[in-house]
Amino acid sequence: MTIVEIGTCLSPEDWESVYHALRRLFASKAGFHAFASIARLREKLGNMIICSLKLNNEAVDHAAVETLCALMQPLHGGFELKQEQQNKSLLLSSKAFLERMLDTLVWHVEHHTGMLVVGSLLDFLTYALCVPYSETTLSEQFDGLLSLVAKRGRTFYKLFQSPSLALVKSAALVIRAVIEEARSPVSCRLQELALSEGAFLRHLHISFFTVSSDLRMMTVCQLSRHLIALWTTGNLVARELLQRILVCFAMAFFPPLVWNFCLARGSSALP
Known part of the structure; x- marks a missing residue:
């Protein structure tokens, strides 16, 4: 059976098998x-993705997104950048399709389900x-x-509370890209969300107290x-919060003699 002959009235198990086969093909x-x-292949794949997402089956959703990821980033050697750009432009051409993908991510994050689906969508x-x-x-x-991602920024910050380092890292990469590349009002809004959603304190803790030889932990x-540098740039509230935390940190951990010396030198010598 060819791809264009595959029907849309399949069981979840059959959908999953089809997507695994397509991923290996792509x-x-x-x-x-x-x-x-x-063109017929693209049209058929698009219809299949839309139909299968309506099933709300986590295994099918994960397999479908993994298939799309294989088209976004080549998995074979000796690929051409022009071909990668062409495939990517075709996949990102529909705003409605992208919104459906992002809405799926938001739904799973809000309901604490489908973390494999969320991970694939973050990939x-x-x-992109x-x-x-x-x-x-x-x-x-x-x-x-x-x-589109910036409008759903609060959802991405919620992922920072996940126990999965892979999800935390992927969400951080996306947030960093949005803050660095978006316009100033969008960046400022995401900086405010970092404070209101507690992401600032979580990543400050990771920055200060991560002691590990694990490459994954060091990368995070x-x-x-x-991220802390991005969130404090031009953000007076974040800078004041950071200053207060560092002063309390110094009072708690500096030897009393060193602290008394700093006080004697004046406020300019304080951390």
Whole structure:
């Protein structure tokens, strides 16, 4: 059976099997190139994705998004950047489709379900918005997706409370991309959300107290420090909060003799 002959009235198990097969196909060089060159394939895949998402089945949703990720970022060697850009532009061309994907992410985060689906959707956004993958994203599509993500910024900050380091890292990468690339009002709003949602304190704690030789933990620590710098740039409230925390930190951990010396030198010597 060819792809264009696959029906849409399938059981969840069959949907999942179809998407796993498609992902393996698109992971090959021939399949990756076929997506842009065969219009019927693109049309059929789009209809399949829309139909399967209506099932609200986590396993099917995860398999479907993983299939799309295989088209966003090539999994084979010797790929062409032009082909990657072409595939990516086709996938990001529909605003309604992107909103449906983001709404799926928001629903799962709000209901604390489908973390594998959320992880795959974050990978999809990473391939579109975060460096170095964003170099092949068209500027107008980049800006459009950036604004859609910014409107749902509160949801991404909630992911910072997840026990999964992978989700925390992926959400942080997306938030960093939005703050760095979005216009000033959007960046300011996300800076305020970092304070109201508690993300500022969580990442400040990670920045100060992460002691590990695990490369994954060190990567998250470096990312947390970068986020703290972004959240405090031009944000008076965040800077004042950081100053108060650091003064209390110094009073708690500095030896009394050192603290008395700082007081004797005047407030300019305080941390």
